[in-house]
Amino acid sequence: MNIGNVSEQSGLPAKTIRYYEDIGLVQPSRRENGYRDFAVQDLHKLAFLGRARSLGFSIDECRTLLSLYEDRERSSADVKAIAQSHLARVDQKIEELQALSATLRDLVVRCHGDDRPDCPIMDDLTRSDLRRREIIPLEQPSEHW
Amino acid sequence: MNIGNVSEQSGLPAKTIRYYEDIGLVQPSRRENGYRDFAVQDLHKLAFLGRARSLGFSIDECRTLLSLYEDRERSSADVKAIAQSHLARVDQKIEELQALSATLRDLVVRCHGDDRPDCPIMDDLTRSDLRRREIIPLEQPSEHW
DNA sequence: ATAGTCCTTCCACCTACTGGAAGGTCAAGG
DNA sequence: CCTTGACCTTCCAGTAGGTGGAAGGACTAT
Numbered sequence: 001m002n003i004g005n006v007s008e009q010s011g012l013p014a015k016t017i018r019y020y021e022d023i024g025l026v027q028p029s030r031r032e033n034g035y036r037d038f039a040v041q042d043l044h045k046l047a048f049l050g051r052a053r054s055l056g057f058s059i060d061e062c063r064t065l066l067s068l069y070e071d072r073e074r075s076s077a078d079v080k081a082i083a084q085s086h087l088a089r090v091d092q093k094i095e096e097l098q099a100l101s102a103t104l105r106d107l108v109v110r111c112h113g114d115d116r117p118d119c120p121i122m123d124d125l126t127r128s129d130l131r132r133r134e135i136i137p138l139e140q141p142s143e144h145w
Numbered sequence: 146m147n148i149g150n151v152s153e154q155s156g157l158p159a160k161t162i163r164y165y166e167d168i169g170l171v172q173p174s175r176r177e178n179g180y181r182d183f184a185v186q187d188l189h190k191l192a193f194l195g196r197a198r199s200l201g202f203s204i205d206e207c208r209t210l211l212s213l214y215e216d217r218e219r220s221s222a223d224v225k226a227i228a229q230s231h232l233a234r235v236d237q238k239i240e241e242l243q244a245l246s247a248t249l250r251d252l253v254v255r256c257h258g259d260d261r262p263d264c265p266i267m268d269d270l271t272r273s274d275l276r277r278r279e280i281i282p283l284e285q286p287s288e289h290w
Numbered sequence: 291a292t293a294g295t296c297c298t299t300c301c302a303c304c305t306a307c308t309g310g311a312a313g314g315t316c317a318a319g320g
Numbered sequence: 321c322c323t324t325g326a327c328c329t330t331c332c333a334g335t336a337g338g339t340g341g342a343a344g345g346a347c348t349a350t
Contacts, residue, residue, distance in 0.1 A: 002296080003296090003297075004295095004296065013339085015340085018298095018299095019337075019338060019339090023337090033297085033345085033347085034298060034299095034345080035296090035297060035298080036298090048271060051269070051272075052270050053337090056245055058336080058337095059337070068267070069267060069271065071262075072262060073262060075260045076256050076257060076260075076262060076264035076266075076267075077258045079256065080253060080256045081258075083252060083253050083266050084253050086249065087246060087250060087253055090245055090246050091246055094239060094246060097238055097239045097242070098239060100200065100201055101235050101236055104228060104231065104232040104235060107228060108225060108228050108229050108232055111221050111225040111228070112221060113221055114220065114221060114222055115220045115221075115222065116220065117216075117217060117219050117220065117221060119219075119224045121224050121225065121228050122224055125193050125196050125197050125200075126189075158307090159328090160307075160308060161306085164306075164307060164308090178315060178328085179314080179330095180315080180327090180329080198306090203306090204306065
């Protein structure tokens with residue numbers, strides 16, 4: 001199977017599939033002309049990856065999940081542990097964003113939004129006294145969503 | 146003021162402050178020895194940036210907010226518009242994550258998590274029929290959280 | 291033969307920084 | 321005067337997970 005075909009069937013862009021090969025998630029064989037030749041198992045793997053990614057699992061988690069996927073002796077506990085810790089991260093992110101949303105909503109509501117320059121949003125951003133408000137920690141750059 | 150001092154007072158790492166100079170958010174002058182020399186206004190700007198970033202505004206939004214910050218004639222409507230669209234993005238992200246959380250939670254609950262290999266989580270990831278479930282769109286790489 | 295589509299590799303770019311190396315500067319102590 | 325240590329400088333590379341595009345080979349249909 002050519003990459004275009006696999007791309008269509010898995011729903012993943014060809015670029016992404018090549019990238020996944022680059023980082024070792026799939027190992028398609030090659031034809032004489034240099035074209036990648038995907039087996040049906042590769043297609044399954046890629047669909048698996050697409051679903052796992054859409055559920056927000058990191059590439060590293062996907063790697064582990066793939067190895068469990070291919071392990072007929074795996075214990076469901078191992079799978080569950082990964083999903084659980086991912087779920088915890090998601091829930092924590094939700095909480096952070098909810099706090100953020102509340103703060104922003106409050107500011108937006110209090111801003112009259114007309115031609116005049118005075119603005120509670122600006123006042124908040126300008127105020128240097130950090131104790132006056134809930135401090136929301138800076139986003140960690142490692143958290144890519 | 147030296148960068149270490151400004152870093153301490155603004156709460157931003159020195160690296161970040163240099164980066165902000167790189168991308169043109171602040172323009173400290175230089176001493177004869179090559180050291181950056183920050184004015185009090187720069188400190189205010191950096192504190193402003195730190196707060197705006199902690200509220201999740203993008204660097205580009207911060208750039209606009211900074212120009213509004215320095216514009217005594219600005220209209221609060223301009224500020225409000227930026228905050229509102231940011232709030233909308235945050236709220237949409239929350240909704241996406243909540244759907245994700247629900248899906249993950251369901252899978253985790255249904256997985257017994259013992260030594261046996263059968264696992265509803267794996268079943269979900271393996272199933273290639275996409276119609277059977279709510280399809281959660283792939284994360285856009287432009288959304289960095 | 292040629293046009294159009296597919297495939298290949300490679301390099302750069304995105305966000306918003308962070309880590310580290312190599313080296314210059316400054317203030318205090320011996 | 322010299323050294324030590326804390327600062328400061330620039331520059332390069334790496335993070336996650338791809339995406340965009342260029343240059344060029346391969347295949348198919350006319």
